[in-house]
Amino acid sequence: MSQQTVLDRETIEALRTDLVKRRVTIIREVVGMAGEIQSLGEEQGDEGGSLGNHFADDGSSMSEAERLSTISADLDGLLTQIDAALERMDEGTYGICQRCGKPIAKERLEAFPYVAHCIDCQAKLERQQSLRAGF
DSSP: OOOOOSOOHHHHHHHHHHHHHHHHHHHHHHHHHHHHHHHHHHHHHHTTTSOOSOHHHHHHHHHHHHHHHHHHHHHHHHHHHHHHHHHHHHHTOTTBOTTTOOBOOHHHHHHOTTOOSOHHHHHHHHHHHHHHHTO
16 A cells, blocks of 8 residues: 555654553553463462352352453454554554555544544444344
């Protein structure tokens, strides 16, 4: 895609700074959640890998581990999007829709600096995903 983004260098650098800060925050959160999940697993291990004396506590621990795991997976996905956006910045293709090649609105990039698609293409992709998922 040789089409240049309509964003000026100053805006791109401000967005890069935001992305790098978000990246650091997300990595900290993922590491913290991994520690919490490990701690919950160790508690289970202390019980010999079996249920403890309190079914409610065991259910709560399992539910919490699942919740943390889901959030961690979501954050990993966001981290992948951030890394891809930083790569597009390095390549000079940042701000250009990866699907149609048109510029992504500055307001959209300021709100979600990691997006790879313009609003129209994103809506089309989401509709296609919904159809595939049977919604």
